[in-house]
Amino acid sequence: xxxxxxxxxxxxxxxxxxxxxxxxxxxxxxxxxxxxxxxxxxxxxxxxxxxxxxxxxxxxxxxxxxxxxxxxxxxxxxxxxxxxxxxxxxxxxxxxx
Amino acid sequence: xxxxxxxxxxxxxxxxxxxxxxxxxxxxxxxxxxxxxxxxxxxxxxxxxxxxxxxxxxxxxxxxxxxxxxxxxxxxxxxxxxxxxxxxxxxxxxxxxxxxxxxxxxxxxxxxxxxxxxxxxxxxxxxxxxxxxxxxxxxxxxxxxxxxxxxxxxxxxxxxxxxxxxxxxxxxxxxxxxxxxxxxxxxxxxxxxxxxxxxxxxxxxxxxxxxxxxxxxxxxxxxxxxxxxxxxxxxxxxxxxxxxxxxxxxxxxxxxxxxxxxxxxxxxxxxxxxxxxxxxxxxxxxxxxxxxxxxxxxxxxxxxxxxxxxxxxxxxxxxxxxxxxxxxxxxxxxxxxxxxxxxxxxxxxxxxxxxxxxxxxxxxxxxxxxxxxxxxxxxxxxxxxxxxxxxxxxxxxxxxxxxxxxxxxxxxxxxxxxxxxxxxxxxxxxxxxxxxxxxxxxxxxxxxxxxxxxxxxxxxxxxxxxxxxxxxxxxxxxxxxxxxxxxxxxxxxxxxxxxxxxxxxxxxxxxxxxxxxxxxxxxxxxxxxxxxxxxxxxxxxxxxxxxxxxxxxxxxxxxxxxxxxxxxxxxxxxxxxxxxxxx
Numbered sequence: 001x002x003x004x005x006x007x008x009x010x011x012x013x014x015x016x017x018x019x020x021x022x023x024x025x026x027x028x029x030x031x032x033x034x035x036x037x038x039x040x041x042x043x044x045x046x047x048x049x050x051x052x053x054x055x056x057x058x059x060x061x062x063x064x065x066x067x068x069x070x071x072x073x074x075x076x077x078x079x080x081x082x083x084x085x086x087x088x089x090x091x092x093x094x095x096x097x
Numbered sequence: 098x099x100x101x102x103x104x105x106x107x108x109x110x111x112x113x114x115x116x117x118x119x120x121x122x123x124x125x126x127x128x129x130x131x132x133x134x135x136x137x138x139x140x141x142x143x144x145x146x147x148x149x150x151x152x153x154x155x156x157x158x159x160x161x162x163x164x165x166x167x168x169x170x171x172x173x174x175x176x177x178x179x180x181x182x183x184x185x186x187x188x189x190x191x192x193x194x195x196x197x198x199x200x201x202x203x204x205x206x207x208x209x210x211x212x213x214x215x216x217x218x219x220x221x222x223x224x225x226x227x228x229x230x231x232x233x234x235x236x237x238x239x240x241x242x243x244x245x246x247x248x249x250x251x252x253x254x255x256x257x258x259x260x261x262x263x264x265x266x267x268x269x270x271x272x273x274x275x276x277x278x279x280x281x282x283x284x285x286x287x288x289x290x291x292x293x294x295x296x297x298x299x300x301x302x303x304x305x306x307x308x309x310x311x312x313x314x315x316x317x318x319x320x321x322x323x324x325x326x327x328x329x330x331x332x333x334x335x336x337x338x339x340x341x342x343x344x345x346x347x348x349x350x351x352x353x354x355x356x357x358x359x360x361x362x363x364x365x366x367x368x369x370x371x372x373x374x375x376x377x378x379x380x381x382x383x384x385x386x387x388x389x390x391x392x393x394x395x396x397x398x399x400x401x402x403x404x405x406x407x408x409x410x411x412x413x414x415x416x417x418x419x420x421x422x423x424x425x426x427x428x429x430x431x432x433x434x435x436x437x438x439x440x441x442x443x444x445x446x447x448x449x450x451x452x453x454x455x456x457x458x459x460x461x462x463x464x465x466x467x468x469x470x471x472x473x474x475x476x477x478x479x480x481x482x483x484x485x486x487x488x489x490x491x492x493x494x495x496x497x498x499x500x501x502x503x504x505x506x507x508x509x510x511x512x513x514x515x516x517x518x519x520x521x522x523x524x525x526x527x528x529x530x531x532x533x534x535x536x537x538x539x540x541x542x543x544x545x546x547x548x549x550x551x552x553x554x555x556x557x558x559x560x561x562x563x564x565x566x567x568x569x570x571x572x573x574x575x576x577x578x579x580x581x582x583x584x585x586x587x588x589x590x591x592x593x594x595x596x597x598x599x600x601x602x603x604x605x606x607x608x609x610x611x612x613x614x615x616x617x618x619x620x621x622x623x624x625x626x627x628x629x630x631x632x633x634x635x636x637x638x639x640x641x642x643x644x645x646x647x648x649x650x651x652x653x654x655x656x657x658x659x660x661x662x663x664x665x666x667x668x669x670x671x672x673x674x675x676x677x678x679x680x
Contacts, residue, residue: 006371009371009372010370010371012369013366013370016370020343023348024343024346024349025348028348028351028352035486037486037489037490038351038486040522041486041489041519041522042351044518044521044522045350045351045518046347046351047285048518048521049207050350050514050517051344052352052353052485052514052515052518053344053349053350053353053354053357053514054512054513055357055452055453055454055511055512055514056394056397056451056454056513056614057397057402057513057535057536057539058397058610058614059514060532062517062521062528062532063532063535063536064606064610066517066520066528066529066530066532066533066536067405067532067533067536067601067605068184068185068601069181069529070406070529070530070533070680071405071597071601072163072184073173073406073680074404074407075597076160076163076164076166076177077167077679078166078167078170078173078174078177079167080170080171081171081259081261082170082171082172082260082261082263082266083260083261083262083263083266
């Protein structure tokens with residue numbers, strides 16, 4: 001880096017910024033659209049405004065919702081009368097899809 | 098003990114192998130602890146003096162309903178869910194003071210094509226967005242109301258049969274699940290009509306001044322360089338703000354490229370093109386920012402969370418993870434023969450525990466180099482983006498039950514945000530399990546950091562065969578880890594003492610999410626910006642030689658994928674099927 005002139009260094013900076021612009025607005029969306037799975041997931045992420053780059057559970061409200069639900073399920077687990085079931089599910093509910 | 102003069106290597110965090118009382122106001126580790134604890138105490142004072150009105154009565158009412166409904170039916174009824182939602186809505190941070198704090202500490206928001214939208218939104222723009230979203234909201238609201246009516250009808254039929262008819266019960270569960278989906282869509286649609294005008298510039302200026310003062314005070318006592326620090330801090334803060342802007346862009350969110358990656362990238366671009374100016378270098382206080390952030394992160398490591406989903410969650414998150422971590426580290430040392438132990442540990446922790454946050458904690462605990470942390474985060478980011486897309490596709494294609502799939506993703510995908518997206522994409526149940534497993538893994542950071550620090554003090558940072566005494570361990574031990582652990586213990590005890598409902602409302606949704614987390618996020622962002630600005634590409638290049646870090650990550654993650662899937666199946670479908678059926 002020290003051997004390059006200021007002009008060269010500024011050009012390098014501008015080039016990288018241009019490359020980021022191209023990825024953000026052209027190549028990135030193209031790649032997302034190239035795969036149906038990626039497209040569907042990508043639309044979902046934008047629609048639900050999920051911050052996928054966040055790395056700790058307290059950064060995301062959706063995790064708080066999941067935590068609260070899981071905890072409530074364990075603390076207030078339904079145990080009312082139901083039909084006998086060999087699968088362990090008193091509802092006879094279908095697979096958890 | 099005789100004083101030892103040790104040259105500070107700016108590439109790593111180095112503890113002098115001696116201690117004195119003056120360390121308490123001269124050492125960076127202790128300043129990280131004082132600053133972190135001051136922030137935590139202020140947050141606690143604010144929120145514990147602003148308890149939501151009627152909180153306890155509302156909890157009691159909702160719990161009574163949930164208890165009665167749990168006894169009445171073999172599945173979660175409509176009333177059960179409504180009571181649970183009413184409790185969940187009670188959040189300390191939703192009060193006026195919490196909203197004011199959030200507005201003041203806000204980082205740049207989401208945007209799509211115009212980056213200015215990250216900073217400003219006029220009333221006209223907000224009204225236009227609200228008007229655009231209104232038809233969809235009205236439709237979603239009507240659909241949710243219909244879904245609820247259908248669920249209640251099905252439930253009444255099941256109840257009329259005394260809940261003895263398995264088919265009617267199953268129909269009711271399906272109808273309730275459908276209603277929950279519609280309700281979630283209504284909630285998402287409602288957010289799209291709740292747009293308000295904002296202008297973040299005054300807040301950002303205020304934050305810049307606040308952070309400048311906070312860290313300049315510390316720098317003054319540490320080495321008297323507060324003036325030089327202040328000169329360069331503007332650049333670090335600007336890179337931090339820019340990284341939040343980039344991470345909020347719609348395409349970047351789709352790829353899971355968060356502020357941490359952007360802060361490093363932007364810093365690297367500047368330092369390796371036009372160059373980081375000399376006047377800014379004193380502000381590149383990577384360790385100071387990271388350690389202060391870690392002390393705040395400690396408060397978020399709530400041990401009560403590990404029982405959130407019962408024993409299955411503990412086994413998947415706390416049994417598999419240490420096995421993978423230790424196995425990968427040994428593999429990296431003995432088989433791949435990675436030259437750097439600290440790089441090995443950082444990558445192993447990053448991959449096996451929970452990505453970036455684990456990498457930060459591990460790197461700080463074992464005194465890894467900045468370049469090593471950068472590399473570990475880069476690897477994690479690449480594979481997170483891939484796994485976030487591929488794993489849901491595999492789960493769907495193989496017909497894997499979504500609870501199993503959720504547990505699998507939660508225990509393997511590194512970033513919590515990516516886990517949440519992938520889980521939510523499959524189903525709400527997959528989200529609950531995936532996000533909860535990841536949260537439990539997040540809590541493992543505390544134990545991991547402590548274990549790594551102890552291991553490094555006793556086995557690595559010493560001559561082979563040398564017995565290390567207790568005082569020597571104390572001298573070498575990274576003190577900020579103590580602050581991290583003490584914060585974790587204090588807040589875990591407080592959470593437990595308050596009870597799960599009040600703990601969730603006041604601590605999780607108050608002091609932490611409503612205050613300390615906001616500071617923590619900014620401090621990590623500043624540290625990554627500083628890493629980028631201080632790093633030369635050439636310093637990174639040699640780590641890629643032979644592709645050993647990549648091989649380590651791939652091998653470790655492969656083991657992680659297999660073990661996690663196996664343990665999740667065992668716990669959720671063989672040992673505890675009853676818990677699974679109720680989720």
